[in-house]
Amino acid sequence: MSTEETYDVAIIGGGAAGLSAAVALARSLRQVLVIDDGQPRNAVSHAAHNVLGREGVDPQELLATGRGEAERFGAQFRNDRAVAARRTEIGFEVDLAGGQSVAARRVLLATGLSDQLPDLPGVRKFWGTTVLHCPYCHGWEVKGQRIGILASGPMSIHQALLFRQLSDDVTLFAHDMPDPGEQAWAELDALGITVVTGEVARLEGDDAVRSVVLASGEDFAADAVVVAPRFIAHTQLYEQLGGTVEQHPQGAFIPTQERGQTEIPGVWAAGNSSDLMAMVSMAASAGVLAGVAINVDLATEEARVAVERKATAVS
Ligand SMILES: Cc1cc2nc3c(=O)[nH]c(=O)nc-3n(C[C@H](O)[C@H](O)[C@H](O)COP(=O)(O)OP(=O)(O)OC[C@H]3O[C@@H](n4cnc5c(N)ncnc54)[C@H](O)[C@@H]3O)c2cc1C
Structure with missing residues (x-):
């Protein structure tokens, strides 16, 4: 596996949650890579409702528009499946099914869920x-x-x-x-x-x-x-990274704090992977919140490193 440049954030999943985070982060000039294998949960549906300003929009059109918006601000995309993730010295390495590995300082798991019918x-x-x-x-x-x-x-x-x-x-x-x-x-x-x-x-x-x-x-x-499907959140990468899922009568999910921070430092989750009930707007909102929180986390780290560097240069 070959590893290329290091991204600030690897977003796994390009649905409403992942794309919303990508826009927020790219607009903060973060180097963002969205890894998505193109299987959003509502792919079978012809219209997404309760999406303010886009009521009844075709779900695929909504995602294509969102991807275009993220790309406009510089987010990069990889149409691939993330199959493994591990912690490294600088952050994380994510292996793709296509054979490459991606390095990133932070990871956002916006991997959604599958409905078990x-x-x-x-x-x-x-x-x-x-x-x-x-x-x-x-x-x-x-x-x-x-x-x-x-x-x-x-x-x-x-x-x-x-x-x-x-x-x-x-x-x-x-x-x-x-x-x-x-x-x-x-x-x-x-x-x-x-x-x-x-x-x-x-x-x-x-x-x-x-x-x-x-x-x-x-x-x-x-x-x-x-019907009442059982919700199967896509938590495999989170568990590989050492996280523990939380059980709910309708399925397991990634537990997070208010802004999507998981128990694993550097790993965030948003959308249906961490909230089984989230509809499109809620997933998008969680994605923006996580994007903002990740940007703050990176900026805080950068400020600390800058202070240390300056102190070293002076002494
Ligand atoms: C039939 C149906 C109809 C619905 N209708 C509505 C509606 O009208 N209004 C509404 O608000 N909500 C609706 N929903 C809910 C809506 O689908 C979810 O709220 C929304 O999809 C959640 O967004 P998300 O980004 O969390 O996940 P998703 O949209 O599922 O996106 C997750 C993305 O991550 C990708 N992914 C997952 N794992 C990996 C991996 N390892 N590597 C790479 N990519 C990966 C998937 O391929 C997918 O593209 C509906 C759901 C269903 C099932």
Whole structure:
């Protein structure tokens, strides 16, 4: 593996979080390299909602625009996968799948997460179009429609209540959900949410979900089905660097302080890698915060070194 110049910051992941950090750092004249293998979480989706000023923007277009903005201020990009990271004397070395290594004084892990979907036929086929998870991302688009909730745990009850806000026709398919307790059953009943017991076998439809089919063969019409994925944050590099992930009922993530600083000095995290619930704007905001904090950290180090150098020169 060959190592080239040393960057101030290696940003791993070029989604909303990584690109926002890249802009903040590049505008502070930092040498920034963004390493990205082009698999943002919402790639299956046609529109990103709740993005102020860009409501409903095509997610790929948003990232292409963000990349252009970061490049305009001097950020560099590598379309590659970071496969390993280690600490060195000057900071960190990151190995790329393409065979090169990159040296950087600081690392920002903006690696996002993968959604682990219920393992049922039809779920993946319609994921991001009529199989949904987030009422804020795509709820308005299915308002007033027949919405099925494929239940798997407490999050499914939460989803049922939120989607009920958007439609009078919500059915909760209890499937393999553990008993949520008396209060939850009472809420579902009082809100007029139909509960169907029995194992779900598959989702059916051509271009869109059309029905939920039970193992018993019974079938229920639906225009959209809500699932509760398990969130698998991309934490491998963090763990390689010696970090410990934090467990959450919906998945593990990189724990950080307010501005993205992790327990490993010199390593920051932002976006879905450290916040499983972050939507695009939140990931972008966390990226800017981390970028600013990294710049402050570098400037503080540079000031300390300058003082030491001056003292040495004088003595
Ligand atoms: C179906 C769906 C629809 C959604 N709709 C909306 C919506 O309408 N509005 C909204 O606000 N939010 C929406 N979201 C959430 C949104 O996708 C996330 O908030 C956002 O993607 C988080 O940004 P991020 O930068 O943390 O991660 P990502 O966007 O996932 O970016 C991470 C990047 O890092 C790269 N990467 C990871 N590991 C490596 C590695 N080792 N080396 C190199 N590159 C790596 C990935 O390829 C990816 O490009 C949706 C999510 C889903 C699943």
